[in-house]
Amino acid sequence: MISTSGTDVNSSSNDPPKSLGEEERVFFRKALLKWYRLNARDLPWRKTRDPYAILVSEMMLQQTQVATARDYYERFLKRFPTVRDLAAADETDVLTAWAGLGYYRRARLLHAAAITISEKHAGDFPASLDLLRALPGVGDYTAGALASFVFDTPAALVDANVSRVFARLHALCEPTKTSSSKKHLWKWAEELLSRRQPRLYNNALMELGALVCTPANPRCVQCPVISVCRAHASGLVTRLPVLPATIAPVPLYYAGVALVCGEKLFLRQISEGGWHAGMWEFPKFSCETLPTKPPRALRNFVHSLTPHYAFEVQPHDFRYSVTHHRITLRMWIVRVDPESTPACLPEGEWLTMQNLKNRPLPSPQKRIGKWVAQHALMDSLP
DNA sequence: TACGCGTGGGA
DNA sequence: TTCCCAAGCGT
Numbered sequence: 001m002i003s004t005s006g007t008d009v010n011s012s013s014n015d016p017p018k019s020l021g022e023e024e025r026v027f028f029r030k031a032l033l034k035w036y037r038l039n040a041r042d043l044p045w046r047k048t049r050d051p052y053a054i055l056v057s058e059m060m061l062q063q064t065q066v067a068t069a070r071d072y073y074e075r076f077l078k079r080f081p082t083v084r085d086l087a088a089a090d091e092t093d094v095l096t097a098w099a100g101l102g103y104y105r106r107a108r109l110l111h112a113a114a115i116t117i118s119e120k121h122a123g124d125f126p127a128s129l130d131l132l133r134a135l136p137g138v139g140d141y142t143a144g145a146l147a148s149f150v151f152d153t154p155a156a157l158v159d160a161n162v163s164r165v166f167a168r169l170h171a172l173c174e175p176t177k178t179s180s181s182k183k184h185l186w187k188w189a190e191e192l193l194s195r196r197q198p199r200l201y202n203n204a205l206m207e208l209g210a211l212v213c214t215p216a217n218p219r220c221v222q223c224p225v226i227s228v229c230r231a232h233a234s235g236l237v238t239r240l241p242v243l244p245a246t247i248a249p250v251p252l253y254y255a256g257v258a259l260v261c262g263e264k265l266f267l268r269q270i271s272e273g274g275w276h277a278g279m280w281e282f283p284k285f286s287c288e289t290l291p292t293k294p295p296r297a298l299r300n301f302v303h304s305l306t307p308h309y310a311f312e313v314q315p316h317d318f319r320y321s322v323t324h325h326r327i328t329l330r331m332w333i334v335r336v337d338p339e340s341t342p343a344c345l346p347e348g349e350w351l352t353m354q355n356l357k358n359r360p361l362p363s364p365q366k367r368i369g370k371w372v373a374q375h376a377l378m379d380s381l382p
Numbered sequence: 383t384a385c386g387c388g389t390g391g392g393a
Numbered sequence: 394t395t396c397c398c399a400a401g402c403g404t
Contacts (some may be wrong), residue, residue: 061399062399063389063398063401068389101388104387104388105403137402137403209400216392216397321388323385323388
C-alpha cells in the first residue's frame with residue numbers, strides 16, 4: 001500500500017532548477033559563516049581534530065540524530081581510544097558498545113575501516129578523498145565530511161540537512177532522492193563550497209539545516225540567507241523538499257519468553273541473515289496475530305529446556321519498529337526450578353544480569369531485560 | 383537502482 | 394497515540 005505525503009508542488013514549468021549567480025554565492029558563503037560563528041552548537045566532535053574520533057562521530061551520525069549519538073560517542077571513545085584499539089577489538093565488544101544505536105552494520109563497517117587503516121595505512125589516516133571513500137562504510141557524504149572536517153580540504157558534501165537547505169534555496173520541485181536531484185544537489189554543493197574555509201563552511205551548512213532550515217516549522221525569520229532563498233520568495237518553504245511516497249507500516253507479532261532460573265536468564269544469539277544478526281535476545285516466535293496465550297512453539301521450546309517450569313499468567317507487551325515494520329512482542333515470564341538443571345541449547349546461554357551487560361542487545365531487548373529484572377529478579381538485585 | 387537496515391525525540 | 398524523519402551505506 002503506497003500513500004503519498006504532501007501535495008504535489010505544481011511545477012507547471014519543467015525548467016531545471018538553476019544555480020545561484022556568482023554574487024548570490026558570495027553572499028551565501030559570507031552570511032552563512034557569519035551566522036555559524038554566532039550560533040554553532042558546542043558538540044564534542046567539533047572540539048577535536050583527531051581523525052579517528054571524527055570517523056567514529058561520522059559513522060554514528062549516519063541517519064542518527066545528534067542528541068542520540070552524543071553519549072554513545074563519548075562512551076565508545078573511552079572504550080576504544082585509538083584506531084588500533086578498535087582494530088584489535090572483538091566484534092562482539094564493538095557491537096556491545098554500539099548496542100542501542102541501531103543500524104548495526106555501521107558498527108561492523110567502522111570496525112572494518114579501523115582494521116583497514118591499521119593494516120593497509122599503517123595506522124595513518126588516509127588524506128585523499130579517493131582513499132577515504134574506499135574505506136568500509138564511507139560513502140560520498142562521509143568522504144566529504146572527513147576530508148573537510150579532518151584535513152580542511154575543499155570537499156563538498158550532501159546529507160539530509162544540505163539536501164533540505166538546497167532544495168529550498170533553489171526551489172527544487174522534485175524529490176531530493178532521485179538521481180537527477182542528487183546531481184543538482186552535488187553540483188550546488190561544489191559551486192557554493194567555500195574554498196577558503198571548507199571545514200567551517202560545511203559545518204555551517206549542516207548546522208543551518210539542523211537549527212533553522214528544519215523539516216517542520218523552519219525558522220525563516222532567523223535565516224541568514226533568506227534574501228537568496230527561492231522557496232521563500234515563491235512561498236514554497238513549507239512544501240519543500242518534496243518527500244517521496246511513504247510505505248505503509250506492516251504490523252508483525254511475536255510471542256517471547258523470559259526464562260528465569262534463580263538469578264539467570266536464558267538468552268540466545270540471533271542467527272545471521274535477519275534483523276539484529278549476531279546480537280542477543282530473549283527467545284521469540286513469530287505469530288499471525290497477537291497471541292492471547294503462549295503459542296505451541298513457545299511452550300515446546302520451554303519444555304525442551306526443562307519439564308520443571310511455571311508460566312506467570314500476565315504477559316507484557318513491547319512495541320518497536322524496524323524500518324517500516326511495526327512490531328508487537330508479547331512477553332511471558334517463565335520460572336524454572338533451579339534444582340532441575342535446565343538444558344542449554346547450542347545457540348543460547350543462561351546469563352546473569354551482569355553477564356548480560358557484555359552482550360550486544362538491541363534496544364527492545366534491553367528494555368525487556370530491565371522489565372524482567374524488576375518483575376522477576378527482585379531478590380537477586382543488589 | 384531501489385530497497386533494507388534501528389532508534390528515539392519531537393510535533 | 395501516531396507519524397515523521399535524522400550527519401547514509403551497501404547491495
